[in-house]
Amino acid sequence: MANLDQKSPNVLLQSLCCRITGKSEAEVAHQFQYAVRVIGSNYAPTIERDEFLVSEKIKKELLRQRREADAALFSELHRKLQTQAVLKHRWSVLYLLLSLSEDPRKPSSRVGNYGALFAQALPRDAHSTPFYCTRPQSLALSYGERGAGLSGSVGTSGISSLGVYTLNGPTPTPPPLLAGQPSQSAAAVTQTLGSRLAWVLPISSSPSAILAPPTTRPPVGPQVPTIRPVRPRRDGDAAAAGEVNEAALVRDILYVFQGIDGKFIKMNAQDNGYKIDSKVVLCKSLRDTSSRLSELGWLHNKVRKYTDARTLDRAFGLVGQSFCASLHQELKEYYRLLSVLHSQLQVEDEQGVSMCTESSLTLRRLLVWMYDPKVRLKTLAALVDYCQGRKGGELASAVHAYGKTGDPQMRALVQHILSLVSHPILNFLYRWIYDGELEDTYHEFFVASDPNVKTDRLWHDKYSLRKSMIPSFITMDQARKVLLIGKSINFLHQVCHDRTPPGKITPASKPADTPKDAAELLSDLEGAFQEKIDAAYFDTSKYLLDVLNRNYLLLEHLQAMRRYLLLGQGDFIRHLMDLLKPELARPATTLYQHNLTGILETAVRATNAQFDNSEILKRLDVRLLEVSPGDTGWDVFSLDYHVDGPIATVFTRECMGHYLRVFNFLWRAKRMEYTLTDIWKGQMCNAKLLKTMPELSGVLHQCHILASEMVHFIHQMQYYITFEVLECSWDELWNKVQQAQDLDHIIAAHDVFLDTIISRCLLDNNSRSLLNQLRAIFDQIIEFQNAQDSLYRSALEELTLRLQFEEKKRQREEEGEWGVTAEQEAEEKRRIQEFQDTIPKMRSQLRILTHFYQSIVQQFLVLLMTSSDESLRFLSFRLDFNEHYRGARSQGQRAEAAGVARRHQRAPSVKHLT
Numbered sequence: 001m002a003n004l005d006q007k008s009p010n011v012l013l014q015s016l017c018c019r020i021t022g023k024s025e026a027e028v029a030h031q032f033q034y035a036v037r038v039i040g041s042n043y044a045p046t047i048e049r050d051e052f053l054v055s056e057k058i059k060k061e062l063l064r065q066r067r068e069a070d071a072a073l074f075s076e077l078h079r080k081l082q083t084q085a086v087l088k089h090r091w092s093v094l095y096l097l098l099s100l101s102e103d104p105r106k107p108s109s110r111v112g113n114y115g116a117l118f119a120q121a122l123p124r125d126a127h128s129t130p131f132y133c134t135r136p137q138s139l140a141l142s143y144g145e146r147g148a149g150l151s152g153s154v155g156t157s158g159i160s161s162l163g164v165y166t167l168n169g170p171t172p173t174p175p176p177l178l179a180g181q182p183s184q185s186a187a188a189v190t191q192t193l194g195s196r197l198a199w200v201l202p203i204s205s206s207p208s209a210i211l212a213p214p215t216t217r218p219p220v221g222p223q224v225p226t227i228r229p230v231r232p233r234r235d236g237d238a239a240a241a242g243e244v245n246e247a248a249l250v251r252d253i254l255y256v257f258q259g260i261d262g263k264f265i266k267m268n269a270q271d272n273g274y275k276i277d278s279k280v281v282l283c284k285s286l287r288d289t290s291s292r293l294s295e296l297g298w299l300h301n302k303v304r305k306y307t308d309a310r311t312l313d314r315a316f317g318l319v320g321q322s323f324c325a326s327l328h329q330e331l332k333e334y335y336r337l338l339s340v341l342h343s344q345l346q347v348e349d350e351q352g353v354s355m356c357t358e359s360s361l362t363l364r365r366l367l368v369w370m371y372d373p374k375v376r377l378k379t380l381a382a383l384v385d386y387c388q389g390r391k392g393g394e395l396a397s398a399v400h401a402y403g404k405t406g407d408p409q410m411r412a413l414v415q416h417i418l419s420l421v422s423h424p425i426l427n428f429l430y431r432w433i434y435d436g437e438l439e440d441t442y443h444e445f446f447v448a449s450d451p452n453v454k455t456d457r458l459w460h461d462k463y464s465l466r467k468s469m470i471p472s473f474i475t476m477d478q479a480r481k482v483l484l485i486g487k488s489i490n491f492l493h494q495v496c497h498d499r500t501p502p503g504k505i506t507p508a509s510k511p512a513d514t515p516k517d518a519a520e521l522l523s524d525l526e527g528a529f530q531e532k533i534d535a536a537y538f539d540t541s542k543y544l545l546d547v548l549n550r551n552y553l554l555l556e557h558l559q560a561m562r563r564y565l566l567l568g569q570g571d572f573i574r575h576l577m578d579l580l581k582p583e584l585a586r587p588a589t590t591l592y593q594h595n596l597t598g599i600l601e602t603a604v605r606a607t608n609a610q611f612d613n614s615e616i617l618k619r620l621d622v623r624l625l626e627v628s629p630g631d632t633g634w635d636v637f638s639l640d641y642h643v644d645g646p647i648a649t650v651f652t653r654e655c656m657g658h659y660l661r662v663f664n665f666l667w668r669a670k671r672m673e674y675t676l677t678d679i680w681k682g683q684m685c686n687a688k689l690l691k692t693m694p695e696l697s698g699v700l701h702q703c704h705i706l707a708s709e710m711v712h713f714i715h716q717m718q719y720y721i722t723f724e725v726l727e728c729s730w731d732e733l734w735n736k737v738q739q740a741q742d743l744d745h746i747i748a749a750h751d752v753f754l755d756t757i758i759s760r761c762l763l764d765n766n767s768r769s770l771l772n773q774l775r776a777i778f779d780q781i782i783e784f785q786n787a788q789d790s791l792y793r794s795a796l797e798e799l800t801l802r803l804q805f806e807e808k809k810r811q812r813e814e815e816g817e818w819g820v821t822a823e824q825e826a827e828e829k830r831r832i833q834e835f836q837d838t839i840p841k842m843r844s845q846l847r848i849l850t851h852f853y854q855s856i857v858q859q860f861l862v863l864l865m866t867s868s869d870e871s872l873r874f875l876s877f878r879l880d881f882n883e884h885y886r887g888a889r890s891q892g893q894r895a896e897a898a899g900v901a902r903r904h905q906r907a908p909s910v911k912h913l914t
Helices: 008-022 029-040 051-063 068-082 090-099 115-122 130-134 144-152 186-192 195-200 244-259 284-311 314-351 365-367 370-386 394-404 406-437 455-462 476-494 515-522 525-551 554-565 568-582 593-606 645-649 651-686 693-739 743-760 764-816 822-866 870-878 884-913
Strands: 264-266 271-277 446-447 464-467 620-624 637-641
Touching: 008 029, 051 090, 068 090, 090 115, 090 884, 115 370, 244 264, 244 284, 244 314, 244 365, 271 284, 284 314, 284 365, 284 370, 314 370, 314 394, 314 406, 365 370, 370 394, 370 406, 394 406, 406 476, 406 515, 406 525, 446 476, 455 464, 455 476, 455 645, 464 476, 476 743, 525 554, 525 743, 554 637, 554 645, 554 651, 554 693, 554 822, 568 593, 568 651, 637 651, 651 693, 651 743, 651 764, 693 743, 693 764, 693 822, 693 870, 764 822, 822 870, 822 884
Parallel strands: none
Antiparallel strands: 264 271, 446 464, 620 637
C-alpha cells in the first residue's frame, strides 16, 4: 500500500473502513470489498423526484422527534433556497439529507409482511414487480429516471440495459436457469442491487436472507460466513406417488418464462400456448395458477420471435431497427428479473429451504411478483401485432396511437418506445430542413424524392409527401412546411445557383442527438418543435423570395405579363395594331416572322414600353400560330414571352399556354373594337359626300343603326373583360403575392388568377357554347365591315361617275356646245337606274345581316341569363339595358306563331279541294 497514491479512492475508502471499525487493513478486507461493491452499484431512489414531497417528509420527521423549532427553521431556509439559483439539484441534496437522517439498519415498523420487506431491500432498478405498490405513500419512479444511472442517457421503461447494445446485434440470450451451479449473471445482478440491499445483506448472506423477517438488529461489521451442508430442496413425498409438487412447477415456470419447455409444461402447437401435461396429477388451484403464469412465456415468445425476425432485416429501416432495439431493452429488463428469481431459487436449493417456509418461492408469490412484467409484456405483444407490416413513419404513427391510454405505466412504456422509434425520423427531418439532404435508403421518411425529374421541374415534381409515412404526431401543416423548407434549399442550390451555406440562411438549432432529446421534443410538439419548424420555414422561404425578386426580377416579369400578354399597355397595343394592320390583312401564308418582329421593335421604341427593363424587353417576341386554310394574319398573330431559369417555375409551360389563349381572345376582342372604330370613321367621312344621293339615305341609316348596336355590344364586353375580369383578378393576385410567405403561395395565387381569367373570359369547357356565340358575333362584325366597305365603294364609284358627267356637261356648255347628247343622257340614266336597282339588294343584305346578328345576340343573352356566374348575368342586363333584344325576340315569336296559324287555316281548304 505504500506504493499507491495516498489520495486514490481505494486508499481513502480503505482508510475510512479502518477508521469506522477500528481494525487494521488486513482485518477489514471483507468490509472494504463490500464497500467497493456498494459504491459501484447503480442505486436509484425508490421515490418520485418531488422536491416538495421530500421537504414534507423531512418536516414530518422533525415534528415526530418533537423538534418544532428546527422544522420551522428548515421550512424558512428551504423557502429562501428556492428563491436562489445556487443549487440546481435541490431535490438530490434534500434526499441525501433525508437518507442520512435515517438509520437503515433499524427495521421499519411500516414493513409488516414479506413483500414489503423485499420491496425495501431490492432497489427499483433491479426489476419491476407489483408489490412496490405496498411501499409507503410515494409515487412510482418514472421509467427514464430509473434507467438514468445505468445507461448514461435515457433509461428503458423499467430497467436499464446491463451493457452496451448494438442496433443490429443478436437478441440477448436470457440467463440459463436451474443449471446446477450459481449463475454469474445472477451474481452480477446481486452486486448491483444498491445501497438498500447493502444495509440488509451481510457479505456472506444470500438473497434468501432478504426474505426472512428481521428479529434482531444486525451488527455493523460483516458476519463470519458459516458453512452449511448443501441439502437438496425437499420436494415432498407426493412426487413418489405420481403427483407433481409446487417446487417442481416453480422450476418449470421459470423455464417457461424464457420460452423454454419444462418437464411438465410444454408448448402446444395446436393451441398455440403452454399446456400442462395431461398425465400430471395436479390440484385445480395449482393448475390454474401455472396456466396463468405460463402466459408470460407465450408473450415472451411472441416479442422474441418478432425481434429475431426483424433485427437482421436491413430493409426494415432505421425506424424499424430502433423499434427492435426498444423491444430488446424491455427483454433485457425482463431477463434481469428472471436472473434475480433464479439466484433466489439456487440459494434455496443450496440451503434446503422447504416450500412451506415463508422465504421460499411459490407459484402464488410468482403470480404476484410477475403481474407488472406480465402487463408490460402484454403491451409489447399487442404493440408487435399492431405494428406488423409497418415501417418508417407509419410504424411511428402506430406506436404513437397505441400510447393514447389512461394507464400511466403503459403510457410511459409506449412513450419511451416512441422516443427511440422517432429518433431516426427526427434525424431525417433535421438534416432535411437545415441541410436540404435526404438520405432515405429504405423510404421511411415522409418526404420522397424522384431522381429522374429534371432541374426545370424540381419544384413541382421532384419532391413530394408520402402521406402514409407522415407520423401522427406531425400535423399535415407541419409536414407541408418541412417539405417546403428542404425543397427551397435544393431549389436555391440547383436552380438559382445560390451558393449561400444553409447555416447562414437559417441557424441550425440543436438536433435530436439522443433518444432522450427526441423524447423531450415529442413532449412539446406544439411548443419547441413547432417553433423550430416555423423558424426554419420563415427564414428559408423569405430568403428564397428575396433571391427571386432581387436577382431574377420575379415581380417585374409578372407585371410584364399583365402589360403585354394581357394588353395592359394601351398605347403600345394601339400603336402596334396601327403598324400591323397592312401586314395582318394579308393571307397568313404570306407573313414572315422577321418582318413582324421588326414592327414589334418599332412599336416598343415609339411608346412608353421603351422605358421597361431591357431584361423584360428582350423576352418579348412575336409568335405565329398554326395556319389553317383561309386564315389571315389577324388569325395567326400572337405576342410571346420567353421564360427560363427560376422564373419558369412560376410561369410554367401550362401557364404560358393559358396566357396564349387569353391573349388570342383579348386580341380578337381588341380587333373588333379597332374594326368598329374604322367603321365609324368611314360613316362620318362619307356621310356628307353621299348627301347628293338621296336614294342611299335608307341604306346608310340602316348601317348607322347596326353599327351602333355593335359598338354598344363591344364596349360593354370590353368593359366587362378589362375591369370586372382582368383588373379585379390582377388586384387580388398582387395582394396575395405581396402577402405570400413562400414560393408555393405565389404559384398557387398565380394559378388561381389564370383559372379565374380563363373561366370568366368564357374560355373554359363549361362556357364553350357562350364562346361559340361570341365568336359568331365577332364574325358578323367582320361581315358587316365588308358589307359596308362594299356599299361605300359602290356608292363612291357612282358618285364619282356622276360628278364626272356633270363636270363634262359643264365644260361643253362653257365651250358653247350642247351639254350632252340624247344618247349620252340616255346612257347616264340607264347607268343610274342600274345603280338604283342594286340598292334594294344592298338593303336586303343589310337586313339579313342585321337579323342574323340580332338572333345571335339574343341567343348569347339567353345563355348569359342562365349562367351560374353572377357577373355574366349582370353583363346580360347591361347588353340589353332597354330590352331591345327581348322585344325583338317577342315580335319574332309572335310573327312565327301567326305564320303557323295561317298555315293551319289554309290546310282544310286544300284538303277540301283534293
